[in-house]
Amino acid sequence: MEQLQGMDASFVALETPNSPMHIGSVLIYDPSTAPGGFVRFKDILKFYEDRMRLSKTMRQKLVKVPFNVDYPYWVEDADFDLEYHVRHLALPKPGDWRQMCIQAARIFARPLDLNRPPWEFTVVEGLDNVPGVPKGSYAIVTKVHHAAIDGMSGIDLMQALHTATPSLAPPNEPDNWKPEKYPNKVGMFAKGYVRAWLNPIRQVGVAAQAVPGVYRAAKGMIKGEFGLNAAIRAPKTRFNTKVSPHRVYEGRVFELAHIKALRSLAEGAKVNDVMLTIIGGGLHKYLKHHNELPKTTMTAMAPISVRSEGEKNTMGNQVSAMIAPLGTHIADPAERMAYVFEQTSRSKEMTNAIGARQMTEASKVSPALFMALGAQAYTRLGIANLNMTPVINTIVTNVPGPPVPIYSAGAKLVSMQGMLCLMDGVALGHVVQSYVKEATISFTADRKVMTDPEFYADCIQESFEEMAAAAGLDLSPSAPAAEPAAQKAPAKRKPAAKKPAAKKKTATRAKAKA
Numbered sequence: 447m448e449q450l451q452g453m454d455a456s457f458v459a460l461e462t463p464n465s466p467m468h469i470g471s472v473l474i475y476d477p478s479t480a481p482g483g484f485v486r487f488k489d490i491l492k493f494y495e496d497r498m499r500l501s502k503t504m505r506q507k508l509v510k511v512p513f514n515v516d517y518p519y520w521v522e523d524a525d526f527d528l529e530y531h532v533r534h535l536a537l538p539k540p541g542d543w544r545q546m547c548i549q550a551a552r553i554f555a556r557p558l559d560l561n562r563p564p565w566e567f568t569v570v571e572g573l574d575n576v577p578g579v580p581k582g583s584y585a586i587v588t589k590v591h592h593a594a595i596d597g598m599s600g601i602d603l604m605q606a607l608h609t610a611t612p613s614l615a616p617p618n619e620p621d622n623w624k625p626e627k628y629p630n631k632v633g634m635f636a637k638g639y640v641r642a643w644l645n646p647i648r649q650v651g652v653a654a655q656a657v658p659g660v661y662r663a664a665k666g667m668i669k670g671e672f673g674l675n676a677a678i679r680a681p682k683t684r685f686n687t688k689v690s691p692h693r694v695y696e697g698r699v700f701e702l703a704h705i706k707a708l709r710s711l712a713e714g715a716k717v718n719d720v721m722l723t724i725i726g727g728g729l730h731k732y733l734k735h736h737n738e739l740p741k742t743t744m745t746a747m748a749p750i751s752v753r754s755e756g757e758k759n760t761m762g763n764q765v766s767a768m769i770a771p772l773g774t775h776i777a778d779p780a781e782r783m784a785y786v787f788e789q790t791s792r793s794k795e796m797t798n799a800i801g802a803r804q805m806t807e808a809s810k811v812s813p814a815l816f817m818a819l820g821a822q823a824y825t826r827l828g829i830a831n832l833n834m835t836p837v838i839n840t841i842v843t844n845v846p847g848p849p850v851p852i853y854s855a856g857a858k859l860v861s862m863q864g865m866l867c868l869m870d871g872v873a874l875g876h877v878v879q880s881y882v883k884e885a886t887i888s889f890t891a892d893r894k895v896m897t898d899p900e901f902y903a904d905c906i907q908e909s910f911e912e913m914a915a916a917a918g919l920d921l922s923p924s925a926p927a928a929e930p931a932a933q934k935a936p937a938k939r940k941p942a943a944k945k946p947a948a949k950k951k952t953a954t955r956a957k958a959k960a
Contacts, residue, residue, distance in 0.1 A: 447629060448520045450508075450593060455517040457592040458508065458560075460869055464691045466557035468564065469595070470588040470865040471879075472550050472695075472888070473854075474573065476580045479612045480856030485584070487534045487569060493607075493855040494567075495528055496616035499623060500606035503594050504531075507563045512631050516638025518593075523563050524625035531565060537572035544900070546573060546585060551695040553587045554865050554890065564591035578699070579860060586854075592867055608852040608859065679835070681740035683733070685874040686836040689892045694899040697863045697888030698907050705885045707919050711780050712787040718844050719790055720913075721878040721887060722746065723783045725842055726772030727909025730782075732902045733774070743785075744774040744839040746876075768793040770842060779913040840874045841866060847881035863888035 450458070457467040477485040498504050506520040537545050549570060558564045570585040595603060680686075709715045711723075726744070733739040748770040771789040773782035845864055852859050863886045864877025873892035879885070887906055889899075896902060914921055 447626060448506075450517045450520065452517070454593040457867075458510075458518055459514075461557070461560070463557060465689050465867065465869045466555075467592045467867045467869075468554075468558055468589045469592050469867055470554060470590060471877075472546070472697075472863045472865065473586045473588065473859055474576075474579055474583055474861040475586070475854060475857035476583050476860050477857040478580060478582070479853065479858040481612070481614065484582075485855050485857045489855045490569060491528060491532055493614065494532060497607055498528075499619060499621040500617060501603055503563075503565065503590065503603055505563055505623060506594075508560055508591075508593065509629055509634075511638045512635045515635060516641050519629060519634070521629065522624065522626040524627070526563060526625070530562065531567065533566065533568040535568065535570055537570060539572070539574070541572040541574040541576070543576045546570065546576065547695050547697075547899070550585075550587050550865070551693040551890075551893070554589060554695065555691060555693040558589060558591055560591070564594060565589060583860065584857075587865075589865075604848070604852070608854050610850070610852060612853045612856040612858070614856055679742060680745045680837060680839050681742050682834075682836060683740060683744060683839050684736075684738060684895050685839055685891075686871055687873055687892075687895065688870045689868050689873050690894045692893035693868070694891050694893045694896055695865060695888070696899040696903040697886055698903055698910070699861065699863075700885045700887075700910060702880055702883050702885045704914065704919060704921065708783075708913050708917050711783040711913065711917050714791075715783065715787045717880075717885075718748070718878070719783070719787045721844065721885075722748075722770055722772055722790065722842060723779065723786045724887060724906060724909045724913060725840075725876055726774045726776075726782055726786060727779055727912060728902065728906035729772060729840075730774045730777060731905040731908060735901070735905075740775065742775055743771045743789075745837075746770045746772055746840050746842040747838040747872075748790075749841075749843045769838065772839075772842075778916075779909070780916045783913065836871060838872065840876065841872060842876045842878060844878045847879055849880075849882060851882055862886070866890045868892060 461467045475485070477483065480489075505523055505526045507523040508518045509521050510518045535549075537549060553566075553568050558566060566589045568587045568589075570587060573579055573583045573585055574581050576583070590603070705717055705720050708720045708723075709717065712719065725746070729744055730739060746769075747767050749767050768790070770793060771786065773785040773789075776782040776785055843864070843866065847862055859881070861884065862879060862881045864879050865888065866875030866877050868875055868890060873895040874889060875891075876887060876889045878887055889902070891899060891902075911921070
């Protein structure tokens with residue numbers, strides 16, 4: 447039995463029917479690499495069953511302490527049933543990308559059963575009409591509660607359920623898993639009650655450790671090295687409202703080499719700065735189209751992993767965060783990139799000054815009862831709908847994926863895109879992900895707030911293309927190598943006719959029409 451930490455417990459406290467606190471992904475597989483060239487649903491079940499031992503997440507469920515006087519516990523589920531957690535459906539013809547997005551949004555909108563291990567995988571067959579995806583491919587829509595994983599531990603889970611080759615051989619390690627008895631509620635309450643009285647002592651210790659970071663931050667603000675303007679001046683937008691139970695999902699795929707090349711727009715910029723700038727341009731276009739573009743920049747909360755090597759394959763969240771201005775008020779892509787790079791650099795400096803790890807540790811001593819009551823009051827009072835200045839407008843989380851191809855049940859993973867939980871006040875979230883040679887920007891939004899997700903995805907695409915043009919980047923596909931000409935007798939050659947220029951075309955996945 448293992449107790450949740452403060453940040454993990456906050457995701458349990460924030461859970462409501464309208465805002466389920468799980469994260470996930472859309473994983474697309476090509477079964478032609480599997481033995482026999484196909485994968486059956488029972489093959490997937492058997493593959494997962496053989497690899498359960500490699501993940502702590504899969505067979506543990508949450509047990510809450512009475513009256514929320516303390517954080518919940520993880521307990522090995524004596525009634526674990528793999529077939530409950532892995533579901534199966536198929537898209538109707540033609541099986542295009544739009545249908546996949548609609549189905550993924552429907553699946554993702556449904557809350558998890560927190561009386562069972564909090565995860566579900568849905569196998570979706572019939573992806574026969576998605577450009578760039580082999581015909582006959584299938585997808586798996588994953589949902590895992592945010593209390594169990596963050597972005598980096600999610601990658602660890604991916605590694606547990608995948609192999610480096612199409613091999614189906616089970617792990618050599620023995621499966622020593624044993625179920626646990628349901629803990630005594632009276633005992634949990636008594637332990638939590640004592641812990642609540644001792645918590646102020648722990649808070650004093652954490653506060654003492656945070657003093658140097660607070661001093662460095664205050665000193666930096668006095669000198670003007672960084673400030674809090676971006677954090678306190680986020681404009682009110684359509685995305686800062688109470689969320690409904692309905693979701694939309696979409697995404698775009700780019701070549702990772704193209705994204706890296708766009709770093710040239712600002713010296714010293716990182717891939718994350720490029721992605722933030724693309725999203726800022728997409729929001730600029732989207733809100734301008736709807737006559738809702740704010741005069742000041744929108745801001746995003748960007749999670750930062752503080753997970754150490756020794757914390758790999760452990761459950762829960764080891765993250766901090768920084769505020770990232772998106773430059774939505776700037777139309778020119780090069781100017782926006784320079785602005786985003788400068789502002790994120792300042793945000794990073796402030797986060798480093800305070801200490802990202804210290805901010806994470808501070809969350810672990812938050813009183814459990816007050817956390818639960820505060821979360822419930824925030825939702826029931828509809829605070830997100832009040833005319834208040836929001837802290838952030840959206841979330842942009844960057845999750846680096848494997849740099850080499852991986853396989854599940856012998857099927858090759860050909861594409862992966864992320865999905866994000868929403869909460870009152872933040873009705874739009876983005877996941878930036880990389881895998882082998884591709885980079886993706888996908889988003890989850892409230893369906894009442896964004897009725898046109900395909901249009902917003904197009905705005906993101908156009909933002910990328912404008913940045914590529916500003917950087918002088920050639921997006922046209924590489925021409926195939928010419929075959930050697932047959933040997934002929936020498937003859938007088940005429941000047942070759944000038945070929946027309948190839949039409950400019952991106953390497954991103956085109957949107958399939960309904």
